[in-house]
Amino acid sequence: MGTRPAQEAWKSIVTLFFEGEAHRRMHDVCADIGLNPGLMKTLITLSPDADTPMRELTERWGVDASYVTTLVDGLEEKGLATRRPHITDRRVKTVVLTPAGKRMRERAFALLHEPPKGICRLSAVEQRQLRDLMRKVTDADPVLSARAEGTVAAR
Amino acid sequence: MGTRPAQEAWKSIVTLFFEGEAHRRMHDVCADIGLNPGLMKTLITLSPDADTPMRELTERWGVDASYVTTLVDGLEEKGLATRRPHITDRRVKTVVLTPAGKRMRERAFALLHEPPKGICRLSAVEQRQLRDLMRKVTDADPVLSARAEGTVAAR
């Protein structure tokens, strides 16, 4: 269990996400891009540089393989991704973003990363402090750092 | 559009939420409490101190009234909330948390507000800095401050 200040800091972040201006953000991004939340999540999860085995998505999200089939079908229908057989293991299929898919992904991130007003209203000094602190936080996150190491090694 | 530091700070927060340790948090809390995400959201949205008109939930979330009916039915079946007729306008029904519902809500918040490891690993000074900065951010959030003003006035 964290310290009191840690709890309060996190509580503010949670509040911002669940109740603040940021709450409708994901929804708005989906509407703008024209994808449902599942397809959006898939789009932003897929690496723009590497083939992703479908199996990896089921593991990362803890969802059923048949649902991943549905999601990849959805991106394929819209021309945002294609399936490719794995080079060495022909049971495996990998997913690759098409050029259109990569552009769409960039656009999604641009919208998603637009900061809420509460952050913009901080002073320049405070904004940099917050940036530095949050960078430390993500650097220290066990899941994120595990992923950073494993990205290319992802089979 | 925000400044560069604001964007980067927000980007880290989004990453923490969508990809970091925090990502499964909501899911885990639901599993622990035994409610699906919709019921959980309803539980934490309902004020423990005041009756909430059902209409208010449909407006706040932008969902259909029939879905709110389903959600309130769900909480009622579990003994976490009850419906009460509005005092002056008998068309309106309000939702009230039962004592069990209030306890459950407290528990949900306790789990939800438990900070991720990345924050706990900051130094004590940094944790307090982050807390202060995030407090400023939520204080400056237009949606949150509008709600804070309107809470009691919510008819």
Place this chain on the structure above:
DNA sequence: TATTGTTATACTCTATAACTATA
């Protein structure tokens, strides 16, 4: 025999349309 992915199917979540009660 075990693993990856697909198909067929069923269950859960959420919305639309028609309705009742009240204003």
Place this chain on the structure above:
DNA sequence: TATAGTTATAGAGTATAACAATA
């Protein structure tokens, strides 16, 4: 006539089970 909520129903979203292909 307009508004709050419910009921019946239909449509997404997601899982389970049985299966085909490959290891």
